[in-house]
Amino acid sequence: MWSKTPVATAKSKTIEMGLGYSYVSQPGNQSKRLGLQGADATFTIGFSRLGLTADLGYARTSNVLGTGRHSAVLSYLAGPVFHHTVRRSFDSYVHVLVGGAKVSGPILTNGGTILLGGWTTGYAWAVGGGVEYWATDSMAIRTGADYLRTSFYDSSLVVRGQSNLRTTAAVVYYFGKPSRGQRRLAPH
Secondary structure, three states: OOOOOOOOOOOOEEEEEEEEEEEEEEEOOOOOEEEEEEEEEEEEEEEOOEEEEEEEEEEEEOOHHHOOOOEEEEEEEEEEEEEEEEOOOEEEEEEEEEEEEEEEEEEEOOOOOEEEEEEEEEEEEEEEEEEEEEOOOOEEEEEEEEEEEEEEEOOOOOEEEEEEEEEEEEEEEEEOOOOHHHHOOOOO
């Protein structure tokens, strides 16, 4: 007689690190937006389709308001990530991240004066998602877009919430070289 031992639910633990390019569309002065460019790094520990991500991003632009000064956003965020569509060479994800950000740059006041060096550090959050294309068993190309909420001075010198759009493109390396079929399990 054969023993019917229960089979454990298959789980796929992944550790991944991504490094890439980031573009942040930030509100500027006089209803104009600034285009900041920089780097983004992520570290994720995942179990099957759910994981925990840490995200560090830095983007800047130069010569804001013709001052020769730059504007920059440094964000440090963490939170859950969920991979809802998983295929052999393609998957998609959504995430909600919370943490902080340092925002700096020149400020145009209501009186027309330009202050050259304002900065704030405070609570920040992001919500968004993206797609991954697997180039090899251990490397993927990831693109994503987020609504990024930070704070900075308005023209009356009051710190207010700031709505940013952040896009990223990164190369992601999966440690331990999981095979495509094992990296995340999707219902068939």
